[in-house]
Amino acid sequence: MKETIIKIEKALQNELKNVQDLVALNSLKINYLGKKGKITLLKKELAKFSDAEKKEFGRMFNELKVKATTLIEEKVAELEEQAFTLKLKQEEIDVTLPATNLKKGTKHPLTIMIEEIEELFISMGYDVISGPEIELDLYNFERLNLPKNHPARDMQDSLYITGEVLLRTHTSPAQARYMEANKEKTPIRIICPGKVYRKDEDDATHSHQFMQFEGLVVDKNLSVANLKATLELLVQKLFGQDAKIRFRPSYFPFTEPSFEVDVTCFKCQGAGCRICKDTGWLEILGAGMVHPEVLKMGGYDPEVFSGFAFGPGPDRMVMLKYGVNDIRQLYLNNIDFLKQFGRLEKEEN
Numbered sequence: 001m002k003e004t005i006i007k008i009e010k011a012l013q014n015e016l017k018n019v020q021d022l023v024a025l026n027s028l029k030i031n032y033l034g035k036k037g038k039i040t041l042l043k044k045e046l047a048k049f050s051d052a053e054k055k056e057f058g059r060m061f062n063e064l065k066v067k068a069t070t071l072i073e074e075k076v077a078e079l080e081e082q083a084f085t086l087k088l089k090q091e092e093i094d095v096t097l098p099a100t101n102l103k104k105g106t107k108h109p110l111t112i113m114i115e116e117i118e119e120l121f122i123s124m125g126y127d128v129i130s131g132p133e134i135e136l137d138l139y140n141f142e143r144l145n146l147p148k149n150h151p152a153r154d155m156q157d158s159l160y161i162t163g164e165v166l167l168r169t170h171t172s173p174a175q176a177r178y179m180e181a182n183k184e185k186t187p188i189r190i191i192c193p194g195k196v197y198r199k200d201e202d203d204a205t206h207s208h209q210f211m212q213f214e215g216l217v218v219d220k221n222l223s224v225a226n227l228k229a230t231l232e233l234l235v236q237k238l239f240g241q242d243a244k245i246r247f248r249p250s251y252f253p254f255t256e257p258s259f260e261v262d263v264t265c266f267k268c269q270g271a272g273c274r275i276c277k278d279t280g281w282l283e284i285l286g287a288g289m290v291h292p293e294v295l296k297m298g299g300y301d302p303e304v305f306s307g308f309a310f311g312p313g314p315d316r317m318v319m320l321k322y323g324v325n326d327i328r329q330l331y332l333n334n335i336d337f338l339k340q341f342g343r344l345e346k347e348e349n
């Protein structure tokens with residue numbers, strides 16, 4: 001028995017020397033101290049001996065068990081320490097190395113333009129809302145005074161998904177939806193920026209996807225003068241204090257009267273140049289007084305309430321303001337093009 005105990009201890013010490021990792025150490029532990037481990041099985045042998053022997057061997061056995069446990073625990077600590085040191089070494093950071101330049105993204109010019117417009121309207125008490133890009137014919141056309149087969153539907157080449165569902169061709173359905181949801185609550189003051197879609201062949205001035213920016217105000221006693229004052233503030237914010245606007249009569253089924261709105265050419269200040277094709281003016285948006293039928297369909301009595309609406313195109317505004325001559329640049333994700341606009345961003349901290 002004595003020899004066996006000494007032998008087991010020696011064997012354990014030898015094996016421990018060769019253990020390199022915690023997994024191997026664990027199986028070694030099981031081998032010695034587990035249920036069927038060498039040391040555990042030894043205990044059963046004790047029964048064979050006389051009481052005197054039992055006393056001596058029992059003590060030796062206990063010592064062996066304590067020793068084995070301690071040795072294994074020490075080895076665990078040693079291996080853990082080794083692993084930790086290694087990890088620290090691998091993760092060592094050389095703080096003297098020059099820092100890598102973190103490339104900062106820039107805002108898209110359309111985002112910059114839209115944020116600028118939002119800032120103005122929010123300061124005037126407007127709410128910024130959004131509407132679905134996949135829209136019902138009902139809101140995109142019918143509630144805007146464009147019943148089925150209305151010839152003006154041809155003004156907007158639509159991309160239909162089903163007979164009644166299409167990709168919105170403009171942001172004006174937001175008007176119809178908002179009126180319906182608010183039913184005679186006034187005043188309504190909203191802007192709704194978002195993407196719109198038309199069946200257009202893409203070229204330098206056309207894109208099947210572009211941005212629009214709906215503005216709608218409904219209240220009592222509104223007139224074209226209110227619309228004009230509002231749009232004046234908009235162009236002054238975007239194109240400078242000297243920017244002027246002019247209204248030309250136009251036609252939209254959902255506004256009456258309707259206007260095409262021009263701004264003085266920011267390049268030549270109205271003198272005439274290549275950008276404004278020598279007219280001194282640049283066309284920037286459609287607008288008008290909300291048609292009585294549209295008010296009525298939205299739940300507002302046109303005898304009591306009036307409204308004005310406008311629909312600028314941020315793409316065109318970006319192109320005019322920054323001299324971008326191909327609308328497709330706004331949708332190509334061309335980093336070299338986009339990063340030029342980084343300097344226009346406001347400092348955010």
Ligand code: PHE
Nearest residue numbers: 170172286287288309310311
């Ligand atoms: N929705 C019109 C368009 O897409 C623009 C517009 C908006 C006109 C609001 C009048 C009032 O052309």
